[in-house]
Structure formats: C-alpha cells, structure tokens
Amino acid sequence: MTETHNIVIKIGSTLVANSDRLTPRFGFMQRLLEDIARMRERGINVILCSSGAVALGLRTVGETPDSAGVSDKQAAAACGMPTLLNAYKQVGHEYDMDIAQVLLTLGDFEDHRRFLNTRNTVNRLLEAGVVPIVNENDSITTEEIRVGDNDRLAAKVAQMVDAKDFIILTEVNGLYDRHPDEPGAELVREVQDVAPYMEATKGKSTLGTGGMTTKLMAANIAQEAGVTTYIAHGEVDQPISTVIDGKRDCSRFPAHDAPNTGWKRWLANRLQMAGSLKVEDDVADALESGERSIMRSDILSIDGDFSRGDVLHIYDTHGTERARGLSDFSSEELRVLAVNPHLDAEQLLGYKTKGEIVRAKNLVFLERRHLLWDAPEGVDQVA
Known part of the structure; x- marks a missing residue:
C-alpha cells in the first residue's frame, strides 16, 4: 500500500x-x-x-x-x-x-x-x-x-x-x-x-x-x-x-x-489557553512517566474559566510549563473540589467521581524543545 x-x-x-x-x-x-x-x-x-x-x-x-x-x-x-x-x-x-x-x-x-x-x-x-x-x-x-x-x-x-x-x-x-x-x-x-x-x-x-x-x-x-x-x-x-x-x-x-x-499531538499543540493548574514539583516530575493522573489534592492554584473537556496547561512551582491535559471538570467544579480537599466529591458535586482532575491517558508531558507558555499572573491560590 x-x-x-x-x-x-x-x-x-x-x-x-x-x-x-x-x-x-x-x-x-x-x-x-x-x-x-x-x-x-x-x-x-x-x-x-x-x-x-x-x-x-x-x-x-x-x-x-x-x-x-x-x-x-x-x-x-x-x-x-x-x-x-x-x-x-x-x-x-x-x-x-x-x-x-x-x-x-x-x-x-x-x-x-x-x-x-x-x-x-x-x-x-x-x-x-x-x-x-x-x-x-x-x-x-x-x-x-x-x-x-x-x-x-x-x-x-x-x-x-x-x-x-x-x-x-x-x-x-x-x-x-x-x-x-x-x-x-x-x-x-x-x-x-x-x-x-x-x-x-x-x-x-x-x-x-x-x-x-x-x-x-x-x-x-x-x-x-x-x-x-x-x-x-x-x-x-x-x-x-x-x-x-x-x-x-x-x-x-x-x-x-x-x-x-x-x-x-492534539493535546500538546494549543492555539489558546483555556486554563491552567499549578502543582508541586514532585507531582510535575512524576507526570513524565505517563502513568500519573492529577488529583485534586495535587493542585496549588487554578487560573481561567474553562469547561469540562478543555485542555489545561500544567505548571510547576517555578512557573515552568510541564504538561497539558484534558480537564474532567469545569473551573467552577474544580475550585469547589480544590478548596474542600477533605469533603467527599459526590457530596460537593452531586454525582459520583473518582476525583481525577486530569487522567493519565488524557495528559501529555512536554519536551523541552516544545515552545512553552508563560504561566498566567494573578491565579487563584487553593491553599
């Protein structure tokens, strides 16, 4: 062929x-x-x-x-x-x-x-x-x-x-x-x-x-x-x-x-930023394996108003973009989950969920040769 x-x-x-x-x-x-x-x-x-x-x-x-x-x-x-x-x-x-x-x-x-x-x-x-x-x-x-x-x-x-x-x-x-x-x-x-x-x-x-x-x-x-x-x-x-x-x-x-x-490839190559998350450095490092999901307990800050299914840019504590991935929640839902880490997700949202914010299969780790986006300013701090 x-x-x-x-x-x-x-x-x-x-x-x-x-x-x-x-x-x-x-x-x-x-x-x-x-x-x-x-x-x-x-x-x-x-x-x-x-x-x-x-x-x-x-x-x-x-x-x-x-x-x-x-x-x-x-x-x-x-x-x-x-x-x-x-x-x-x-x-x-x-x-x-x-x-x-x-x-x-x-x-x-x-x-x-x-x-x-x-x-x-x-x-x-x-x-x-x-x-x-x-x-x-x-x-x-x-x-x-x-x-x-x-x-x-x-x-x-x-x-x-x-x-x-x-x-x-x-x-x-x-x-x-x-x-x-x-x-x-x-x-x-x-x-x-x-x-x-x-x-x-x-x-x-x-x-x-x-x-x-x-x-x-x-x-x-x-x-x-x-x-x-x-x-x-x-x-x-x-x-x-x-x-x-x-x-x-x-x-x-x-x-x-x-x-x-x-x-x-579709996940990695964006034309516009829908929203972003900041996570701890060890979490960001672990994303390279391709097997690590992002949980609500991993989130340090949130930026943007986005919908479920939008692609989020993931940053470490130094403001370096490390990955991009598909959000399982809207920004409104995510903020509710992130600021109440000890409350059951079903109780907060009204439906059952495992609480995975970005699943591993829906996340791509960025190589250094990829043009990285600057972290947005004025993000909402979770803690």
Whole structure:
C-alpha cells in the first residue's frame, strides 16, 4: 500500500495581493498552481492555506491596510474571499484543477470532535482530487475566538492531515540569525529548536497579521506533529518543488522523532489557553512517566474559566510549563473540589467521581524543545 504524501502550503498576503492596488497577483498564482499541478502528477496531495482575503477586499469597503479597523477587516474579508477564490479558480481551470473553500475558526482546532470532523472533510476533498484552500473565517471571528494568523492555522492543518511537509512561502529566503537588513545577517538553513531564535523575529509585514515569530511558532507545532517545515521565498519559478527537491536556499525545520499519537499531538499543540493548574514539583516530575493522573489534592492554584473537556496547561512551582491535559471538570467544579480537599466529591458535586482532575491517558508531558507558555499572573491560590 502506497503511503499518502500530503503537503500543506501557507501563502502570505503579500504574495497573493498587490500591495499598492490591492488586486490579485495572477503571475504568482500562475507559477504556484502550475507547480501544484506538477506535484499532483507525482502523486502528492496539496492543501493551500492562503491569506489575502482581507487585503483583496479593502478597496471594496473603502479602506487601506493602515486605516482599517477590526470591523473594516471583517467586512473586507467578506468582500475579498470571493475575489481570492475566483482568482484561484480561474488559474486552476488551466490545469484542470478543482478548488474548494474551507473556512475555519479557533473552535475547529481546539474542540476535538470538530477537529476530527474538519479532518474528514479535508481528506474527502483530497480523495476527490480537489485542492482545499483553507482560511480562517475572518468575517465572523472576534479576538477571543480567532486563531489570529494563518501561519499557526496552517501548521494545525498540517497536523490534522498528517502531512509529511509544511512549506511557508514568504518574502524572504527563510530564518536569519538576526534581522535580514542588518549587515552580516546569515540564513539559518536547519533548525532543530526554534526557541533560541524567537527574540530576533519581532515585526510583521504590511498586509499580513504574522511575522517571523508566528512562523517559528508554526514550525514548532508542525515539528512536534512529525511534520518537516520549510520557510522559503515565494517569488520564484516552481516555488514548491524546488523546496521539496532541495534545489534552493531556505530554512528547514526537521520533524522531531517519534511523534506522539494523534490524540496526544492534539493535546500538546494549543492555539489558546483555556486554563491552567499549578502543582508541586514532585507531582510535575512524576507526570513524565505517563502513568500519573492529577488529583485534586495535587493542585496549588487554578487560573481561567474553562469547561469540562478543555485542555489545561500544567505548571510547576517555578512557573515552568510541564504538561497539558484534558480537564474532567469545569473551573467552577474544580475550585469547589480544590478548596474542600477533605469533603467527599459526590457530596460537593452531586454525582459520583473518582476525583481525577486530569487522567493519565488524557495528559501529555512536554519536551523541552516544545515552545512553552508563560504561566498566567494573578491565579487563584487553593491553599
């Protein structure tokens, strides 16, 4: 049986939309889709995560990248998405390529059932020979429920479809050891751990919402999911195949060995923090075995308002994130349990429970190469 080879391609706004006229860049799309057709002839499935809808809709709502507010950008996304998809469809017809639109929100990644449903839809499109074009549903999302950048969204799609490769096409050749405009800046061709480079990557493009920082965060998500990531310049002939075949300079982020199961990859790679717990150091250390659950007596403090089934971030007493796991209780229930450790759980909650806050099978211990989240401030102390 031939192994499926899926590739996810993330396209930045500045490649798709002309920065002055805010119109589609058909020349780039032509080169891109021609190369996608070439990859499909090699038996490789391609999923596109394309920015550009907001940029292509700004003129319609009478705004510019500098003047547009949140509601302007949401309206622009509604106007620009048909323009973006129509441009892809026009060029795709030349290569007998069918295009489908998949619009996602944060909940489609953070809720496991919706995550699986979305994966089934994308896989069905690939089976039918259709190229899915994925984007965040910017017309309806607010700050609280949005991913916020297509770099991480695309990385989550790569995780979702068990992609082998994830390519981020942008305006530079890849990651540099300092700002590319600084004298002596050198391209970093291979990166095992993104953490040392995070501070040197601040800033974003004029049209886009993500700079190199979000690209490194996306690369880390993909690496942890067993996907090899590339950051490369998009303004070249054959922008995809030359990267896959190693024919030009770019930054490569090799997939980490022995990735976790799909369930644990989903647990580990978050886009938003629902809530967090602080536990004693010896409890945090014991989580590495994969056999230790978190009990209510282990909890030192709680942060956030979350529901049963949300993923919690687990910290030690030094504020270092050690694990992530699925909560068996809402934050309201958990606070009642935690502050009354000597009272029976059934008496407190009104139903029978073993009192396991995060069960071992629903918990993943984080490797140091995983980008860790800072502990929230002002948490509720249990004792």
